[in-house]
Amino acid sequence: METDWIVHFLPAIERLLHGGDMYKDIYVLNPPWTFFILSPAGLLPNQIAVWVGTILPIIALFYAARKMRKAYLIAIVGLTFPFIELCAYGNLDWMVLLGAITTSTLSPFLLTVKPQAGALAVVGQLGKMKGKSWKEYVKAFGPFVIIATPMLFIFPGFIHNFLIVNDRLPGLSAANFSLFPYTIPLAIPLLWLSYKRSEPLYGALASLCISPYFYFHSVIPSLFLIANKNWKWGIAANLFTWLIFVLILAHVLPIKF
Numbered sequence: 001m002e003t004d005w006i007v008h009f010l011p012a013i014e015r016l017l018h019g020g021d022m023y024k025d026i027y028v029l030n031p032p033w034t035f036f037i038l039s040p041a042g043l044l045p046n047q048i049a050v051w052v053g054t055i056l057p058i059i060a061l062f063y064a065a066r067k068m069r070k071a072y073l074i075a076i077v078g079l080t081f082p083f084i085e086l087c088a089y090g091n092l093d094w095m096v097l098l099g100a101i102t103t104s105t106l107s108p109f110l111l112t113v114k115p116q117a118g119a120l121a122v123v124g125q126l127g128k129m130k131g132k133s134w135k136e137y138v139k140a141f142g143p144f145v146i147i148a149t150p151m152l153f154i155f156p157g158f159i160h161n162f163l164i165v166n167d168r169l170p171g172l173s174a175a176n177f178s179l180f181p182y183t184i185p186l187a188i189p190l191l192w193l194s195y196k197r198s199e200p201l202y203g204a205l206a207s208l209c210i211s212p213y214f215y216f217h218s219v220i221p222s223l224f225l226i227a228n229k230n231w232k233w234g235i236a237a238n239l240f241t242w243l244i245f246v247l248i249l250a251h252v253l254p255i256k257f
Contacts, residue, residue, distance in 0.1 A: 053090020
């Protein structure tokens with residue numbers, strides 16, 4: 001339970017709070033603002049903090065469903081295998097989901113926590129801003145540029161870990177769901193649709209298409225946006241995740257969890 005949260009993320013948060021190097025663990029690949037956002041978890045008693053990785057995805061799903069005013073999204077998305085896996089590992093794809101359903105100052109920070117899960121959803125958000133004044137763009141993205149840019153220099157460990165990730169891809173490939181580079185051609189029309197239709201869903205799908213690797217739980221933002229767009233497609237996507245699960249258990253697909 002909560003392998004990623006307990007082994008990687010919570011220790012990184014604690015190192016940040018104690019003035020240590022967040023990126024001492026080479027498997028910490030998330031940008032520094034991730035751990036500033038999550039830093040309150042490091043102030044909790046350990047017996048509570050260790051469960052935060054499971055609790056936060058559930059809270060995020062309830063919040064997102066409430067924001068969309070569609071309670072059924074809780075069941076459709078929450079009962080998919082990737083969401084159960086997300087809670088079990090205590091990973092952070094729920095943050096990307098929250099970034100994808102809002103167009104706010106915080107959105108760019110959340111979308112870039114795990115770029116492979118949906119960073120390009122920002123293209124759909126830009127589509128929604130067509131016709132807005134330059135002040136609106138500055139309001140939406142200015143804080144990200146002002147804060148994120150110096151952070152990359154203050155915490156160089158992020159760039160270092162990110163640049164050497166290719167050296168570790170062979171070891172990560174057993175759980176890799178990406179079909180990269182074969183999906184790259186799909187990204188261009190998806191991004192065009194995302195901007196044209198002001199639809200973050202297509203941007204999130206494009207993010208998966210151009211990522212050299214992602215784990216199953218990184219499809220959660222896309223699954224939520226699919227179900228939000230059409231509940232029937234959401235149920236179909238839910239069932240498809242369980243079909244993949246069965247095919248993996250049957251050793252038809254050479255993928256490990």
